[in-house]
Amino acid sequence: MKKDVKKILAEIILILLISSYNSMFGIAFVWVILHELMHIFIAHIYGCKFYNINFHIFGMNAELGDINSLKEKEKVIVYFSGALFNIIAAIILYILNFRYNNNFIDTSINLNIGLAVFNLLPAYPLDGSRILEILLTKRILFKKVQKIISIISYIVAGLFISIGIFNYIFLHSINFSIFIGAAIIIYITRMEVHTSMYITMGNIVKKRNKILKNNYIENKTISVYYKQGLVNVLALVDRNKFNTFYILDDDMKLIYILNEDELIDALKSYGNMTLEEYVKQNPNVTKSGLNNKLYKS
16 A cells, blocks of 8 residues: 555544544535535546545645646636535525524534635635636736735734634633634745745646647736846746746847746756846847847748
């Protein structure tokens, strides 16, 4: 038996043991599983491959391949499908509750509403953050979008901690899960910020898969100052589009046209030099400054 499989089985056993002492936890875990299965089902309809399920004491999450090759509308549907399932389930259970009134239905209604609202919060790593990320990147650079969502994530985590402290001081009850939730949000948000450059570089392969699947990819063009470093330009890359950068000098003259594939190669070869330094040492630049390779007949 593989190590990963043993780990998953051990965590499932742990969850079942915890569930035997807390029935509400067991019911919640079932609805979390169904929530994730809905993500998998909708993603599968759009052609995404399902790689793995990660179980942990807070629930589970699905690893989906090729999701970045989907169109923006399709990705929003995939991310929203889990919460939509919980909303529909809550409505159905609410109707059934008029006839079959029992604790399981009451608990399930509250849990489904809670899961839907919680997952739609615009905080990392929740579905709401991914949906907001997609919507905002249509109008704002990804770097700014990530900063906005990071700030919101820290605010949400702060609210969780404040609620936990308020309950402890005034209601004399402590809820460890709300503090754990805040800690997870803070940790994942920090990870998102620190790994953004590597994610951007890794998205080149995902964009290739996207153009092979859809036969096209949207472009994005930005003009940048030639004193900027290559890493600063990388931060401007839109993860879902093919990026082209017009490099301008002090007189607002176009001195070079840099595509994102060349940007990645430049970072690998030279590190974080300035655009000015890169243009001067580049053999593809003509005497007039423009890319020689773009103007060859």
